Amino acid sequence: MKFDLSNVRGDITGGITAGVVALPLALALGVASGLGPMAGIYGAIAVGFFAALFGGTGPQISGPTGPMVVVLAGLFASLSGDASLIFTAVILAGVLQVVFGVLGVGHYIRLVPYPVISGFMTGIGVIIIILQLNPLLGHASPSGTLGALGNVPEALSDIHPANLLLGLATLAMVYLWPAKWGRYVPAPLAALVAGTLVAFFTLNVPILGSIPTGLPELHMLVFGGEQMMLVVEAAIILAVLGSLDSLLTSLVADNMTRTRHHSNKELIGQGIGNAAAGFIGGIAGAGATMRTVVNIRSGGQTRISGMVHSLVLLAVALGLGPLAENIPQAVLAGILVKVGLDIIDWKYLKRAHQGPRWDLLLMVLVLGMTVFVDLITAVGVGVVLAALAYVKQVARLQIEHLRNLPEHLDSEEDKAILQRNRERIALFEFSGPLSFGAAADLGHHVREQSSDQSRVLILDFSSVPFLDLSAALAVETIASDAKDSGKRLYLAGMNGEVHKVLKGLNGRIPAQGTFDTLSEALQAAEKVLQSADLGEGGHKALPAAG
Structure with missing residues (x-):
C-alpha cells in the first residue's frame, strides 16, 4: 500500500490536532453508549486507524459519532448491558459495510444534490457553534443541540470572564495567525498549545480533566440465544447509518479539498475499522465531519493524518493522559467556533437568491433538520424531495x-x-x-x-x-x-x-x-x-x- 509523503508535516499536525479534539468526544460518546469512556477511546483508535489505512477518503477522520451511539445505547438497554453481544453487533456491522463496499453500494451517495450537501454542511457548522457556546461562557455543554441552546440563557446569567476571554483570544489567534507561519505550525495547533500554557500558569478555567488509561481486552463473536435477532437488527442499522454518515462526511471533505473520494473503498475501510473496534471492545464509529474538518483546516490531506489521530489517542490510552487533561475547554471551544464558521457554505448563501427558489428552500429545510433533528433524516428527506421535484419537472416537460x-x-x-x-x-x-x-x-x-x-x-x-x-x-x-x-x-x-x-x-x-x-x-x-x-x-x- 502506497503512502503520499508530500504533506507529512501537515498530516502530522492535522492528525495531532484532530486527535486532541477527538479525545473528549470519544470519552463522552463512550459514556453515552453505556459501555464506558474507554470503549469510546478504543472505538476511536480502531475505526480511526483502519478506516484511514484502508479507506478511500484521504483526510477523513473516523470515530464514534452521535447516530451510531444512539443505536448502541438502545441496544445496551435492550440487552441489559451484555457487552459481548453488543460488540458482536459492532463486528457484524463492520462485516456488512465491507459487503456494501464490495457490492458497489457507495456510488449511489454521489447522487445527493448540491443544495442538500450545502444545507448539511451549513447545518453541521451551526451545530458546532451552538455546542461551543456554553464552554465559551464557562459552563459544561448539555448533550444535544436543543439542550445546548436551552442552557445558553442560564450560562449568560453566570459568565466566567476569564474563560470567555481565553476562548475569544484563541478564536482571534486562529484567525490572525500569519499564513507564512501556518506552513510550519497550523493556526489551530499553535492556538491549542498557547492557550493551554497560558491557562496552566495564569488562569483558573475548566479543563478536560482526568482521563482514564489502560489496555483493551479481546472480545470474540457470540452467536445464538433469544436476543440474537436484536443483535443482527442493530448490526444492520449500524452498518447503514455508519455508511451514510461516512460517505456524507466524504462529500464534505471533497468539497473542502476539491478532491474526489472512492466511495466503495471508503466503505470497506470503515467496515474493517468497525470490525476491529468490536474485537477490542470499542464502540462503532463512522467518518466524523467535525473532526475531519479540524484535520483539513490544520493541514491534514492524506490517510497518514487519520492514522496519526489514532496514534495520539493510543498514546493517551497508554498513559499520556495527564498532558492532555490540562487543555482548557475554552481553547477547544474557540478552535471549534472557527471550524464551524468555516464549514458554513457562505458562498452559496450569498448567491442563493439568484438561483431557483426551490433549491434555496430545500437547502434551508435540510439545514434546519440537520440542526434540530439529525443529519441522516435531513439528508434522506432532502434527497427524496429533490428527486420528486426533478421527476415532476421532467414529467412537465414530457407532457408539454x-x-x-x-x-x-x-x-x-x-x-x-x-x-x-x-x-x-x-x-x-x-x-x-x-x-x-x-x-x-x-x-x-x-x-x-x-x-x-x-x-x-x-x-x-x-x-x-x-x-x-x-x-x-x-x-x-x-x-x-x-x-x-x-x-x-x-x-x-x-x-x-x-x-x-x-x-x-x-x-x-x-x-x-x-x-x-x-x-x-x-x-x-x-x-x-x-x-x-x-x-x-x-x-x-x-x-x-x-
Whole structure:
C-alpha cells in the first residue's frame, strides 16, 4: 500500500490536532453508549486507524459519532448491558459495510444534490457553534443541540470572564495567525498549545480533566440465544447509518479539498475499522465531519493524518493522559467556533437568491433538520424531495412536448398527411424516457388534446429509449379509452425494450396496429380513413377497433 509523503508535516499536525479534539468526544460518546469512556477511546483508535489505512477518503477522520451511539445505547438497554453481544453487533456491522463496499453500494451517495450537501454542511457548522457556546461562557455543554441552546440563557446569567476571554483570544489567534507561519505550525495547533500554557500558569478555567488509561481486552463473536435477532437488527442499522454518515462526511471533505473520494473503498475501510473496534471492545464509529474538518483546516490531506489521530489517542490510552487533561475547554471551544464558521457554505448563501427558489428552500429545510433533528433524516428527506421535484419537472416537460403538430415533422409527406387529416388523426410524440412522473397525467392529456372528430390516435415512441410500468399502464388506459370511443390506436417507433414492456402487461400490444416508423403509421391511418369514407352508403365508420 502506497503512502503520499508530500504533506507529512501537515498530516502530522492535522492528525495531532484532530486527535486532541477527538479525545473528549470519544470519552463522552463512550459514556453515552453505556459501555464506558474507554470503549469510546478504543472505538476511536480502531475505526480511526483502519478506516484511514484502508479507506478511500484521504483526510477523513473516523470515530464514534452521535447516530451510531444512539443505536448502541438502545441496544445496551435492550440487552441489559451484555457487552459481548453488543460488540458482536459492532463486528457484524463492520462485516456488512465491507459487503456494501464490495457490492458497489457507495456510488449511489454521489447522487445527493448540491443544495442538500450545502444545507448539511451549513447545518453541521451551526451545530458546532451552538455546542461551543456554553464552554465559551464557562459552563459544561448539555448533550444535544436543543439542550445546548436551552442552557445558553442560564450560562449568560453566570459568565466566567476569564474563560470567555481565553476562548475569544484563541478564536482571534486562529484567525490572525500569519499564513507564512501556518506552513510550519497550523493556526489551530499553535492556538491549542498557547492557550493551554497560558491557562496552566495564569488562569483558573475548566479543563478536560482526568482521563482514564489502560489496555483493551479481546472480545470474540457470540452467536445464538433469544436476543440474537436484536443483535443482527442493530448490526444492520449500524452498518447503514455508519455508511451514510461516512460517505456524507466524504462529500464534505471533497468539497473542502476539491478532491474526489472512492466511495466503495471508503466503505470497506470503515467496515474493517468497525470490525476491529468490536474485537477490542470499542464502540462503532463512522467518518466524523467535525473532526475531519479540524484535520483539513490544520493541514491534514492524506490517510497518514487519520492514522496519526489514532496514534495520539493510543498514546493517551497508554498513559499520556495527564498532558492532555490540562487543555482548557475554552481553547477547544474557540478552535471549534472557527471550524464551524468555516464549514458554513457562505458562498452559496450569498448567491442563493439568484438561483431557483426551490433549491434555496430545500437547502434551508435540510439545514434546519440537520440542526434540530439529525443529519441522516435531513439528508434522506432532502434527497427524496429533490428527486420528486426533478421527476415532476421532467414529467412537465414530457407532457408539454407531447402533441406533435405538422410543422414539427421532418418529412414533407408526413406533414401533408397530417395536414389533410388534421381533425381526424391525433398524433402524440413522446421524448426521452417515459417514466411514472408523466404517467399520472398521460391519459388525461391525450383525452384533452384529442378532438371529438379524431378517429385515429398515433403514439410515436421513436425517441423513447425505455418506459416503466406506470407509463405502460397509462398506455393501456389510453388504448381502453380509444376502444370505448370507437377510435383506433396505432403505436410507432417502438424499440425492443419498449415493445417488451408493453407486451408483457397482458401478452399483447394494446393497439390495433404497430409500425416501425411514424411515416408508416401515418400512411396506414390515412388509408383506413379513406376506406371508411368510401364505405357502403357513405357511412363514415372505421373498421372495428379491436
